[in-house]
Amino acid sequence: MRTxxxxxxESALGESCRGIAGDPAPQIVLETPRDPRHGDLATNLALRIxxxxxxKAREIAEQIAVALKGNxxxxxxLCERIEIAGPGFINLFIAPQALQGELALILSEGDxxxxxxxxGRAKIQLEFVSANPTGPLTVAHGRQAAVGDSLARILSRAGxxxxxxxxxxxxxxxxxxxGHSTLQRYREIFGQKAEIPDEGYKGSYIKDLAERVRVRxxxxxxxxxxxxxxxxxxxxxxxxxxxxxxxxxxxFHVAFDHWTREREFSESGKIETCIEFLRGRDLIYEKDGAxxxxxxxxxxxxxxxxxxxxxxxxxxxxxxxxHRDKFEQGFDRVIDFWGPDHxxxxxxxRAAVRALGYSDARFTPVIVQLSTLFRGAQKLxxxxxxxxxxxxxxxxxxxxxxxxxxFFARMRTESHLNFDLDLAKKRSNDNPVYYVQYVHARVCSxxxxxxxxxxxxxxxxxxxxxxDLLREREERDLIKRxxxxxxxxxxxxxxxxxxxxxxxxxxxxxxxxxxxxxHTVISEDDSLTAARMGLAEGVRIIVRNGLDLLGVAxxxxx
RNA sequence: GCGCCCGUAGCUCAGGCGGAUAGAGCAACGGAUUUCUAAUCCGUUGGUCGCAGGUUCGAGUCCUGCCGGGCGCGCCA
Numbered sequence: 001m002r003t004x005x006x007x008x009x010e011s012a013l014g015e016s017c018r019g020i021a022g023d024p025a026p027q028i029v030l031e032t033p034r035d036p037r038h039g040d041l042a043t044n045l046a047l048r049i050x051x052x053x054x055x056k057a058r059e060i061a062e063q064i065a066v067a068l069k070g071n072x073x074x075x076x077x078l079c080e081r082i083e084i085a086g087p088g089f090i091n092l093f094i095a096p097q098a099l100q101g102e103l104a105l106i107l108s109e110g111d112x113x114x115x116x117x118x119x120g121r122a123k124i125q126l127e128f129v130s131a132n133p134t135g136p137l138t139v140a141h142g143r144q145a146a147v148g149d150s151l152a153r154i155l156s157r158a159g160x161x162x163x164x165x166x167x168x169x170x171x172x173x174x175x176x177x178x179g180h181s182t183l184q185r186y187r188e189i190f191g192q193k194a195e196i197p198d199e200g201y202k203g204s205y206i207k208d209l210a211e212r213v214r215v216r217x218x219x220x221x222x223x224x225x226x227x228x229x230x231x232x233x234x235x236x237x238x239x240x241x242x243x244x245x246x247x248x249x250x251x252f253h254v255a256f257d258h259w260t261r262e263r264e265f266s267e268s269g270k271i272e273t274c275i276e277f278l279r280g281r282d283l284i285y286e287k288d289g290a291x292x293x294x295x296x297x298x299x300x301x302x303x304x305x306x307x308x309x310x311x312x313x314x315x316x317x318x319x320x321x322x323h324r325d326k327f328e329q330g331f332d333r334v335i336d337f338w339g340p341d342h343x344x345x346x347x348x349x350r351a352a353v354r355a356l357g358y359s360d361a362r363f364t365p366v367i368v369q370l371s372t373l374f375r376g377a378q379k380l381x382x383x384x385x386x387x388x389x390x391x392x393x394x395x396x397x398x399x400x401x402x403x404x405x406x407f408f409a410r411m412r413t414e415s416h417l418n419f420d421l422d423l424a425k426k427r428s429n430d431n432p433v434y435y436v437q438y439v440h441a442r443v444c445s446x447x448x449x450x451x452x453x454x455x456x457x458x459x460x461x462x463x464x465x466x467x468d469l470l471r472e473r474e475e476r477d478l479i480k481r482x483x484x485x486x487x488x489x490x491x492x493x494x495x496x497x498x499x500x501x502x503x504x505x506x507x508x509x510x511x512x513x514x515x516x517x518x519h520t521v522i523s524e525d526d527s528l529t530a531a532r533m534g535l536a537e538g539v540r541i542i543v544r545n546g547l548d549l550l551g552v553a554x555x556x557x558x
Numbered sequence: 559g560c561g562c563c564c565g566u567a568g569c570u571c572a573g574g575c576g577g578a579u580a581g582a583g584c585a586a587c588g589g590a591u592u593u594c595u596a597a598u599c600c601g602u603u604g605g606u607c608g609c610a611g612g613u614u615c616g617a618g619u620c621c622u623g624c625c626g627g628g629c630g631c632g633c634c635a
Contacts, residue, residue, distance in 0.1 A: 029575065044577060047615080057615080086578055087615055132635080174635055290633050301561080301631075308633040315635050343562050344630040369563070370628085411571075416564060416628065423570085423584090430584065430597085438597050449594050491574050503572060506582075517590090517599045536594095558597065 004114055005078065005102045005483055006030060009041065009092065012074040016067035017045060020060060026052065032484075039083065039091030040480060046088040057088025064090060099479045100467035106482055106538045107462040111545055114486025115157055125326050126152050127165040128337035128368075129249070129256075133241040134178045135203055135389075137248050139419075142392035144337050144368050146408035146551070149254040150498040153549045158493035163331070166256040167322065170238045171263045172315075177201065179234025183221070185210035186233065190219060203389075209237055248393055252401055253551040265325075266318055274321035274356075275306060283355050293320075298351035320352045327358050335364045335496065343367050366496060368413050374420040390421070399424055402552045406433035409550050410502040432502070433552060436509045436543065441558040443540040446521055446533070453522045454529065462534055469531040474515035478535060481511045485542050489549070498550065505546045512539050 010028045017026070026048045033042045046061035061084045068082055069075050075082075081093035106113045128148030131141045148164070155162045169175070181201040184194035189210060196202055213221065213236060221229045249255065265271075275291070278284050283294045289309035293316070296303050306317040326334045338345065346365050353363040373390055396404045398421070407424070410432065411417045424431075450457065459465075470479070488504035521532040544554040 027575075031574085031577080033578075034581090035578070038578070042577085047577080050615090089578075169635080172635065288633080292633090305633045310633080312633085314633070340563075340629055342630085346562075367563070367629095372628085414563060415571085418570070420570085432583065434597050435583085438595080442595060442598085446594050453594070487574090495574070499572080500574080503582090506572090510582085513598055514600095516594080517596095520594065522594050558595080 040094040041092045061088045102483045121159040122332035123161045124333045125163045125331040126335045130167040132169045133238045137392040138389045143408045145254045146405045150409045164257045166259045168261045179230045182233040182237045271321040295351035298354045300348045300351040369416045371417045371419045403431045409498040436505045439509045440543045440554040443536045444556040465530045478511045478515045481508045
């Protein structure tokens with residue numbers, strides 16, 4: 001497996017400063033300068049060493065430059081020029097041969113380019129959406145679904161082993177309320193006077209559910225006992241709504257690897273075992289007839305109740321056991337996506353994870369902020385119980401799956417986001433996703449045109465193509481962009497932010513469209529045509545891979 | 559009151575671990591197509607990075623305090 005140009009430059013820099021920096025060696029940071037006069041890559045390595053060890057940054061930079069120039073693996077093959085600038089930056093100008101070699105590497109490795117170096121990383125469980133089965137998925141769940149699924153793809157690509165997990169809360173007070181609300185709608189169909197409680201579920205889907213039961217069972221449930229009927233409608237509603245959730249997710253290109261149902265989990269005995277485990281660590285006590293968990297000693301604001309004085313468990317109790325189970329299944333790291341209404345939950349869950357004996361680094365709750373929806377200037381209220389909400393289904397039907405997923409993935413996860421539905425629909429063609437997809441379609445189109453414009457011409461194998469013919473500034477910039485893909489994946493995975501992939505893709509697309517406009521690929525010159533087709537193919541590989549990380553299609557034509 | 563998140567162009571948002579002259583899209587205006595897809599490209603206009611201090615060679619980025627917005631603070635789920 002050949003390493004990328006950036007990896008090779010990093011290791012050469014590491015070698016060059018070994019005698020200068022001492023131990024521990026400072027971390028090598030390579031950045032892409034805004035101004036092309038500052039080189040293709042720049043490092044503040046000398047400034048860092050000067051800060052830590054003392055000395056003048058520019059002098060240290062000179063020493064590093066001398067060492068680099070003496071390194072025969074570095075100076076002729078990788079870099080053609082090294083400059084010291086400003087307070088002590090080292091600016092590197094990459095040799096054309098090195099960039100051409102990078103393109104050849106992309107073409108030979110294809111979909112595996114940059115992905116193989118870090119295989120065998122940690123096992124991660126990523127839990128997201130986990131919406132209660134009391135109604136259809138909303139826009140808020142859609143954001144979690146898009147971000148979570150994309151992140152899972154990105155982490156996998158970065159070499160982690162990822163399991164996508166959905167926790168289905170299919171029992172408890174809300175589920176009973178759901179069943180009761182459905183039963184009341186069912187009774188209404190038969191002309192009975194039936195009130196939905198204030199706290200009950202009022203969405204139109206409840207009526208639809210009741211009607212389907214009527215069609216199947218007639219008036220059977222009018223004659224059943226109250227508790228029996230509520231239990232039936234609860235079950236029935238949960239199953240139907242869950243099926244709807246699965247369908248919505250599938251159509252949104254999201255498939256979970258594993259579902260945990262609270263009902264099954266609570267029957268497993270693991271909750272009792274977990275409470276006993278905590279009791280064994282002297283973290284459980286009784287007060288006012290309730291059972292409490294000493295979370296305050298573990299960083300929470302106050303202690304929390306696990307079992308109420310009426311004997312019912314709080315929501316927290318199964319959640320602790322559930323998280324214990326995650327770690328016992330062998331995950332090195334657990335990532336939870338929660339809505340902003342759960343951020344008060346962070347401290348107590350962290351406390352619980354500590355109590356269970358797992359380090360903080362292994363548990364990462366991520367708060368996915370809400371999207372505030374507008375229709376024009378009108379802010380839309382979002383309440384599942386009152387039945388006033390925009391569903392994910394409506395959103396993806398109106399805006400399209402690709403555009404919706406891309407739109408959500410593009411926003412930083414922890415940022416609030418204002419989303420005008422009217423605007424999003426009206427301008428759907430201006431969505432940046434089309435800008436990126438268009439790159440793929442354009443390259444595909446070039447392949448179709450190749451035979452038409454050059455009958456009898458066939459592309460040679462890429463290893464026989466003369467990439468040294470790619471001498472234009474735009475071509476060089478484009479190859480540099482391509483070579484940044486592994487870095488974009490790595491940074492996106494580290495930050496748990498898919499939006500870094502979107503940023504990268506849009507920059508790459510801009511570089512491609514610019515190059516495409518300036519330089520005709522299919523020309524009289526067979527060698528140049530082959531070289532430029534190779535570059536286009538490199539772009540197609542990266543764009544296809546990048547879009548796949550976002551769960552967005554790479555269309556052959558648009 | 560306490561806690562978490564946010565505040566960057568008219569709008570929506572980017573700005574790895576502090577780095578060189580703060581970016582993109584949309585909107586507005588002006589150009590480019592006998593050419594591989596114009597869903598594209600080029601240019602112009604647009605900024606007190608909420609405010610005030612601090613840290614240092616250097617701050618949109620780190621620290622402190624304010625201001626403004628969202629959310630959470632229950633033996634609810």
